Amino acid sequence: MPETNPMIRLAKRPTGTPTGEHLVYEEAPVPQPAPGEVLVRNRFLSLDPYMRGRMNDTKSYAPPVALGAVMEGQSVGQVVSGPGFEPGTWVLGGRGWQHYCSVPPHLLVPVDAEAAPPSAYLGVLGMPGTTAWVGCTEIAPVRPGETFVVAAASGAVGAVAGQIARHMGARVVGIAGGAEKCAYVRDELGFDACVDHRGDGFPAALAEACPRGIDVYFENVGGAVQRAVWPLLNPFGRVAMCGMVAEYNDGSPAPGPNLMSAVRNKLSIRGFIVGDHPRQFPVWRETGARWLHEGALKYREDVVHGLCEAPEAFAGLLAGKNFGKLVVALD
Amino acid sequence: MPETNPMIRLAKRPTGTPTGEHLVYEEAPVPQPAPGEVLVRNRFLSLDPYMRGRMNDTKSYAPPVALGAVMEGQSVGQVVSGPGFEPGTWVLGGRGWQHYCSVPPHLLVPVDAEAAPPSAYLGVLGMPGTTAWVGCTEIAPVRPGETFVVAAASGAVGAVAGQIARHMGARVVGIAGGAEKCAYVRDELGFDACVDHRGDGFPAALAEACPRGIDVYFENVGGAVQRAVWPLLNPFGRVAMCGMVAEYNDGSPAPGPNLMSAVRNKLSIRGFIVGDHPRQFPVWRETGARWLHEGALKYREDVVHGLCEAPEAFAGLLAGKNFGKLVVALD
Numbered sequence: 001m002p003e004t005n006p007m008i009r010l011a012k013r014p015t016g017t018p019t020g021e022h023l024v025y026e027e028a029p030v031p032q033p034a035p036g037e038v039l040v041r042n043r044f045l046s047l048d049p050y051m052r053g054r055m056n057d058t059k060s061y062a063p064p065v066a067l068g069a070v071m072e073g074q075s076v077g078q079v080v081s082g083p084g085f086e087p088g089t090w091v092l093g094g095r096g097w098q099h100y101c102s103v104p105p106h107l108l109v110p111v112d113a114e115a116a117p118p119s120a121y122l123g124v125l126g127m128p129g130t131t132a133w134v135g136c137t138e139i140a141p142v143r144p145g146e147t148f149v150v151a152a153a154s155g156a157v158g159a160v161a162g163q164i165a166r167h168m169g170a171r172v173v174g175i176a177g178g179a180e181k182c183a184y185v186r187d188e189l190g191f192d193a194c195v196d197h198r199g200d201g202f203p204a205a206l207a208e209a210c211p212r213g214i215d216v217y218f219e220n221v222g223g224a225v226q227r228a229v230w231p232l233l234n235p236f237g238r239v240a241m242c243g244m245v246a247e248y249n250d251g252s253p254a255p256g257p258n259l260m261s262a263v264r265n266k267l268s269i270r271g272f273i274v275g276d277h278p279r280q281f282p283v284w285r286e287t288g289a290r291w292l293h294e295g296a297l298k299y300r301e302d303v304v305h306g307l308c309e310a311p312e313a314f315a316g317l318l319a320g321k322n323f324g325k326l327v328v329a330l331d
Numbered sequence: 332m333p334e335t336n337p338m339i340r341l342a343k344r345p346t347g348t349p350t351g352e353h354l355v356y357e358e359a360p361v362p363q364p365a366p367g368e369v370l371v372r373n374r375f376l377s378l379d380p381y382m383r384g385r386m387n388d389t390k391s392y393a394p395p396v397a398l399g400a401v402m403e404g405q406s407v408g409q410v411v412s413g414p415g416f417e418p419g420t421w422v423l424g425g426r427g428w429q430h431y432c433s434v435p436p437h438l439l440v441p442v443d444a445e446a447a448p449p450s451a452y453l454g455v456l457g458m459p460g461t462t463a464w465v466g467c468t469e470i471a472p473v474r475p476g477e478t479f480v481v482a483a484a485s486g487a488v489g490a491v492a493g494q495i496a497r498h499m500g501a502r503v504v505g506i507a508g509g510a511e512k513c514a515y516v517r518d519e520l521g522f523d524a525c526v527d528h529r530g531d532g533f534p535a536a537l538a539e540a541c542p543r544g545i546d547v548y549f550e551n552v553g554g555a556v557q558r559a560v561w562p563l564l565n566p567f568g569r570v571a572m573c574g575m576v577a578e579y580n581d582g583s584p585a586p587g588p589n590l591m592s593a594v595r596n597k598l599s600i601r602g603f604i605v606g607d608h609p610r611q612f613p614v615w616r617e618t619g620a621r622w623l624h625e626g627a628l629k630y631r632e633d634v635v636h637g638l639c640e641a642p643e644a645f646a647g648l649l650a651g652k653n654f655g656k657l658v659v660a661l662d
Binding site for chain 2: 059060061219222226235241242243244247253254255256257258259260261262263264265266267268269270271272273276
């Protein structure tokens, strides 16, 4: 039995980019599981943009992380001890930026580490993948032959969303930051086009890549990307509002598009949170695993080693510095 | 047979409020109906906010009125001559700001002048009423016990929307300009509350009138009213984007709300144009006529006499000066 539980606490609420001042590394004793609970050794921690919102003390879809508390996060790990699981079983449902956690057994989902590498259950088959699945199939469905645009196209959600839209018969255009990511999106993920939002004349390049306008926009980014997309939306366009990572570090929200555009173009703009669609998690886990197995779904991970690296990696995530789904291997 | 056809032409595209300089009165010969067409004597002309958009030479859901052309508009009138109709038959489908028009018979809908006064087919039972019906039942359905807010609540669309939402079991709060309109909305139309957007502390008064937040917002107005509504929208709130009359005379569109609000609150924001829902016109005409007959639907008209008065009346409509559905009696 190890002596300590490395963890990262929220010591101070950030304004702007969070750093080691706000996210503080500590070692605490390994938790004693409450009766009936399961002790889990987290092996991979998922870092996701939504976590930035939890650091603020403002009204949102989930309460903020309390000051001094362990940062929230989802892990895949292995059971150490507890009822209903063989020790060593791989499970989804570990909690917090830490090595060990104690969890009620009904919150743990065993995962098949043969069907896919365990870390995949945090990304392509996990919350980000399911977000893409819900957005593409339920919130803003795309029809064959339509143009589908997704921002942060090499990211954990965007890469899956674009591949699902391709399966649905759409012409898929990605938006990503930098030539390397754009090449990956086109050549590896098989999107029809990918436009670099850091490039000169980005709005014109996007318009050129979407000669028949945009029917569905999967929004992960906001900011200048949103402003370039908006004028290209077609009549009866649909927007899946998943997040706006480019603005998460901003203190006060920038204005959005004038909504007369929604009347003129009969737009449907729908915000969603994947947690409101719990039945879709197992549906996508199965569907996505089958597609992975068939070679019909690609993914890429950006693996950082060691919990102490998590704060810097998270700041990089908000700045678009990661390439692929960001996970921390809790070595 | 009369000698002339009084008409109003779009002589110049307005910036800001349209006046007699842009909308010019003229008399032309009565049109000779093309073979197979019906000559109609328009009796009541509908004035509606959407017409402001048709005066601009910009991309929208319908092409602009050509410079020099008769202004577009819908009338209820009586058949003078033509195939398939008895002379004197009341019909919906007269066209243009003019006394006479020639129309293919398949575009004319006979209306029952016994069931409701002919002008009602332009308002409560016509395009504005159907707009309210589609918005409340299809675009942003409200559930019993929820809070429904509608702007321009004494107007042609808003008054009907609020009454439909009451039928659907919602708590209905109107927004209108001035004490007289607010009293009418509460006392005559039976809304649960009505807030004066011209009053001091309007946003606070609206919040007070909606102690459980806003579940459905029927948007006709935009501007400061939209800014007051937005922070009150509840999780899973729905917004029917019908129009933004407060901004129609503005040259460049004002920014809208930051759309991270749509993610956080899982909002559904849907723009619509009633013309995309043609099957709902007869459905509402029947439903609304039954409710009228039962005393379950109230309406009010603001009748201006004489075509020459139309330009000034239309400018007043955009400024919220009319009280009830604005129609011009073509005496």
